[in-house]
Amino acid sequence: MYSPSISKEELNDLPIHAFAGTIHVVDSIDKVADAVAYLSNTKLLGCDTETRPNFKKGQRNRVALLQLSDSKHCFLFRLNMIGLPKEVAAILHRADTKKVGAAIRDDITALQKLTPFTQNGFIDIQKMVDEYGIEAKSLKKMSAIVLKIRISKTQQLSNWECPVLTPAQQLYAATDAWVSLEVYLKLINDIKP
DSSP: OOOSOOOHHHHHTSOBOOOOSEEEEEOSGGGHHHHHHHHTTOSEEEEEEEEOOOOSTTOOOOEEEEEEEOSSEEEEEEHHHHOOOHHHHHHHHOTTSEEEESSHHHHHHHHHHHSOOOOOSEEEHHHHGGGGTOOOOSHHHHHHHHHSOBOOOTTTTSOTTSSSOOHHHHHHHHHHHHHHHHHHHHHHHSOOO
16 A cells, blocks of 8 residues: 655656645744643644754754644744653643654653653654554655645754744744654555555
């Protein structure tokens, strides 16, 4: 049903897609309540984080951004500015809200360093794709194989701690959270081989 991998040429032939909903940048504490009110009523979310890259061996920066998305709204929490509010950590703790991402364990560990929480309801699509014979584990390749779309990764190594996120950064971050959710939805609606 699905190819185990995809060549660079095949990937480049696919149409490029990005998150088409509304992006909300949560960069102050007074914006948290509205975001949490919306997210608390959502039972399935795409989830990702971004960290400012470090080009020195052995050093790692703190996670700077948490993205939580459904198909219509993506919330970008500027963790480097507001920390991880306990109300947001409570969503990450909720078992009745599924949070879907790629390599999600690393994201959880980074978030728990900011605000301790017991994680519940997380689903890693990198583990799911094994059951469908997909060997490629990058988000770009998984979305290409499963959804037949190409996503841009040009902002991946940008500065996630800059004072204001550019529109390109916002779209990149929202797309990463949203596309994980879309891959998950497609997989659970397909029959395993």
